[in-house]
Amino acid sequence: IVSEELMPGGSVTPVTNSNKISYIHQVAHYKMYTQIKKQTRAFCAGFKSVVQDDWLRMFSLPELQKLVSGDCASIDLSELRKHVRYLGGYHGSHRVILWFWDITLNEFSEEEKSALLKFVTSCSRPPLMGFASMSPPFSIRAVDDAEQEPSDMTPGEALRSSFKSFLGLSQGSGEGSNSRLPSSSTCFNLLKLPVYRS
Numbered sequence: 001i002v003s004e005e006l007m008p009g010g011s012v013t014p015v016t017n018s019n020k021i022s023y024i025h026q027v028a029h030y031k032m033y034t035q036i037k038k039q040t041r042a043f044c045a046g047f048k049s050v051v052q053d054d055w056l057r058m059f060s061l062p063e064l065q066k067l068v069s070g071d072c073a074s075i076d077l078s079e080l081r082k083h084v085r086y087l088g089g090y091h092g093s094h095r096v097i098l099w100f101w102d103i104t105l106n107e108f109s110e111e112e113k114s115a116l117l118k119f120v121t122s123c124s125r126p127p128l129m130g131f132a133s134m135s136p137p138f139s140i141r142a143v144d145d146a147e148q149e150p151s152d153m154t155p156g157e158a159l160r161s162s163f164k165s166f167l168g169l170s171q172g173s174g175e176g177s178n179s180r181l182p183s184s185s186t187c188f189n190l191l192k193l194p195v196y197r198s
Contacts, residue, residue: 006030066128075113075126077105080138083131088142089195096196097140122186136188143180143192 005011006026015023059067066072081101090097104116118124120138127134183192 004030004035069123069125073126074110075117076131077101077108077113080131081105083134083137085137085139086141087139087190090140090142090193094142096142096193099196100140100193119182120184120186120191121189134189136190138189138191140191140193142195143183144195 003011006023006029007013010026013019056064086092086094086097104113108116114124117126121134131138180194182194184190185192
């Protein structure tokens, strides 16, 4: 364990009821400033080598946050659907794709939509300029589900159960479906969706 003095003589100064607020402020200052000073300077130097200071001054803090982190707006999956690219044999009218959109558009809460977006793109917020601006575009690729065991579930129910369970969005028992779970390649905004069969 490494000890850091938050103030001169801090290692021998007990935290009491009368100095606890000061202690909290000193710990916060240490964690948010002192401890990360070197990394913050390196980040700022790298950031400024790519983005000029004059450009940054054009934006308010909320605008800059939107540019860096995306928008906090609700996720419009119908817009995403218009701009998705299908690969590996999938197309907009493929039965698995129809099940996927039926489930995500009609049953997913905002939290579940956010989890889906984060799973595929590594960001839980929609892109600032909309899904049409995503580069690379949001894509869904068909992958073989050879390991799937027969079950009493319909293919749509198997997809719904597998996908929601994988995202941690339901607490089902998982019985009845040993299907391959969806996976993703976040660098490519790619959802690898098994071709579920009955």
